[in-house]
Amino acid sequence: MQELVNRAKALLADGTVQRVLGWKMGDLAYNPEPAFFENEEALSDFVYNSFCGANLSKYMIEASKKEGKTLVFLKPCDTYSFNQLLKEHRILREKAYIIGVGCTGKISGERIKEAGIRGIIAVEGADAFAPAETLQVKTLYGDREIAYKDAMLERCHVCKGKEHKIYDEIIGESRDTADSDRMEKVREIEAMSPEEKFAFFQNELSRCIRCNACRNVCPACSCRKCVFDSTKFDSAQKANVDSFEEKMFHVIRAFHVAGRCTDCGECSRVCPQNIPLHLFNRKLISDINEFYGEYQAGEDDTTVGPLTAFTTDDIEPSDARERG
Amino acid sequence: MSVATEFKPKIVAFCCNWCSYAGADLAGSSRLAYPADVKIIRVPCSCRVNPMFILRAFEKGADGVILCGCHPGDCHYSTGNFYARRRMTLLFSLLDYLGVEEGRTRVEWVSAAEGVKFSQTMNEFVEKIRSLGENVRLGDLRCKN
Ligand code: SF4
Ligand code: SF4
Ligand code: FES
Numbered sequence: 001m002q003e004l005v006n007r008a009k010a011l012l013a014d015g016t017v018q019r020v021l022g023w024k025m026g027d028l029a030y031n032p033e034p035a036f037f038e039n040e041e042a043l044s045d046f047v048y049n050s051f052c053g054a055n056l057s058k059y060m061i062e063a064s065k066k067e068g069k070t071l072v073f074l075k076p077c078d079t080y081s082f083n084q085l086l087k088e089h090r091i092l093r094e095k096a097y098i099i100g101v102g103c104t105g106k107i108s109g110e111r112i113k114e115a116g117i118r119g120i121i122a123v124e125g126a127d128a129f130a131p132a133e134t135l136q137v138k139t140l141y142g143d144r145e146i147a148y149k150d151a152m153l154e155r156c157h158v159c160k161g162k163e164h165k166i167y168d169e170i171i172g173e174s175r176d177t178a179d180s181d182r183m184e185k186v187r188e189i190e191a192m193s194p195e196e197k198f199a200f201f202q203n204e205l206s207r208c209i210r211c212n213a214c215r216n217v218c219p220a221c222s223c224r225k226c227v228f229d230s231t232k233f234d235s236a237q238k239a240n241v242d243s244f245e246e247k248m249f250h251v252i253r254a255f256h257v258a259g260r261c262t263d264c265g266e267c268s269r270v271c272p273q274n275i276p277l278h279l280f281n282r283k284l285i286s287d288i289n290e291f292y293g294e295y296q297a298g299e300d301d302t303t304v305g306p307l308t309a310f311t312t313d314d315i316e317p318s319d320a321r322e323r324g
Numbered sequence: 325m326s327v328a329t330e331f332k333p334k335i336v337a338f339c340c341n342w343c344s345y346a347g348a349d350l351a352g353s354s355r356l357a358y359p360a361d362v363k364i365i366r367v368p369c370s371c372r373v374n375p376m377f378i379l380r381a382f383e384k385g386a387d388g389v390i391l392c393g394c395h396p397g398d399c400h401y402s403t404g405n406f407y408a409r410r411r412m413t414l415l416f417s418l419l420d421y422l423g424v425e426e427g428r429t430r431v432e433w434v435s436a437a438e439g440v441k442f443s444q445t446m447n448e449f450v451e452k453i454r455s456l457g458e459n460v461r462l463g464d465l466r467c468k469n
Contacts, residue, residue: 194420195423198422198424200423242464244379248376251419252376254418255375255415255418283418284414284418287414287417287418307407307410307411309410310406310409312396314406315413316413317413317417317429317430317431318430318431320416321416321417321420
C-alpha cells in the first residue's frame with residue numbers, strides 16, 4: 001500500500017495529476033470508501049486493502065469535468081467499467097492517469113457477518129497484496145477466524161481474470177480467484193417452472209426497500225436524467241410509491257444496462273437487502289452471448305454493443321424461447 | 325349458485341403504422357374477424373416500442389402483449405425492426421425468466437397485404453391467452469401483492 005501512496009505523491013509533486021481518486025478508511029475496519037485526495041497531506045487517509053471492492057470508474061465522470069488529470073486506481077475488473085464509460089463518452093481518457101492495482105480477490109464485512117461473525121472490530125490478514133489464507137477477526141465477543149475465500153465477494157468467485165484492460169502503469173500482482181461457474185444459478189432458474197421462477201423472485205424482490213443504492217453505484221447507470229427520479233416524490237417515499245417505474249424497477253433497471261453491464265458486481269455488493277441483482281444482469285449477458293455471439297462489455301472502448309447493432313438474420317423472439 | 329363469468333382476456337397489440345396497422349385495416353375491410361379483446365395501439369415503427377411500453381401494458385392489466393411490424397428488410401425506416409427484434413428477444417426472454425409465461429408475449433411480422441395473417445395471428449394469440457388465464461405476475465414486480 002505504501003508503494004501506491006508514494007507513487008501518488010510523486011505524481012502530484014511533478015504535476016502529472018491534480019488529484020488522486022482512491023479509497024480512504026471508513027468508520028469501521030471493513031468499510032473503506034471512495035475518496036478524492038487533493039494534496040499530499042490528505043493522502044495520509046489513503047488505504048488499499050482487501051476490503052477495497054468499490055469500483056472507482058464511475059467517479060471519473062465527475063473527475064472528467066475537473067481541471068487537469070486525476071490519478072485513479074483501478075483493479076482489473078474496474079477497467080472494464082472504465083472502458084465502457086469511455087465508449088459511452090461519459091469520461092475522458094486524457095483526464096485520467098490510471099494505475100492498475102493488483103487484486104487478489106476482495107472481501108467484505110457482509111460476507112464475514114453472513115458467516116455468523118458479529119461485532120467486528122478489526123480484521124487481520126486483509127493486506128491487498130499479501131492476503132492471508134485465514135483472516136483473524138477481532139470481535140466484541142472474542143477472536144474468530146474465517147477462510148479468506150469464504151469472506152470473498154460473490155463476483156470474485158467468478159473473476160474475469162487478472163488482466164487490466166486499460167492502464168498507464170501497473171503496481172502489484174493480481175491473481176485470478178475464479179472457482180465457480182457464473183451462470184450456474186441462471187441455469188438453475190431457467191430450468192424452473194413459471195410458478196417456481198416467480199416464487200423465487202418474489203422472495204428476493206419483496207425485500208427491496210428501493211434505496212437506489214444499486215442504481216447509484218452502477219457505472220452503466222450514469223444517465224443525466226433517470227426514469228427512477230421523480231419530482232413527485234423523494235427517495236424517502238420510494239418504497240411506498242406506486243408509480244409504474246417503481247413497480248417495475250428491477251426489470252427496467254436490468255434492461256437499461258443490457259449490453260452495457262460489465263458484470264462488475266457492484267450492484268449486488270452494495271444492496272443492503274442482499275438482493276442478487278447479478279441474476280438479472282447475467283441472464284441478459286447469457287442470452288446476448290448465446291444469440292448474438294460472445295460479448296464482454298468493457299473489453300475495449302470501441303466494439304459496438306449488442307443492442308445498438310443487428311444482423312439481418314438474427315434469431316426471432318419466438319425461436320429464442322424455444323431453444324433448450 | 326354463482327354464474328362463472330367467462331374470462332375476457334385483455335390484449336394489447338402494438339402495430340407499426342406502415343405495415344401491420346394497414347394489415348389490420350385490410351383484415352377489417354375484408355371482413356376477416358378477430359376478437360374484440362385485442363386493442364391496437366398504432367406506433368410509427370416497431371422500433372418505437374420502448375420495452376417500457378410492454379411492461380406498462382402488463383402493469384395496467386394486459387394479459388398478453390403482441391408487437392407487429394413490417395417483415396425484416398421491409399421496415400419503412402430501413403432498420404427499425406432489426407433493432408426491435410433484438411430488444412424484444414431479450415425482454416421476452418427476461419420476462420420468461422421471471423415466471424411470466426412465454427406465451428404472453430409475441431412478435432409477428434405482418435405486411436400491409438397480409439389481412440389474413442393478421443386475423444389468424446390475433447385469433448391464435450387470443451386463444452393462447454385464454455388458455456393461460458389472467459396475468460397476475462406483472463402488476464407489481466416488487467411482489468408486494
Ligand atoms: S440496492 Fe437493493 S434494496 Fe436498494 S433499491 Fe437496489 S435492490 Fe432495492
Ligand atoms: S448492473 Fe451491476 S454488475 Fe452491471 S455494471 Fe451496473 S453495478 Fe456493475
Ligand atoms: S415501419 Fe414497420 S417496422 Fe419499422
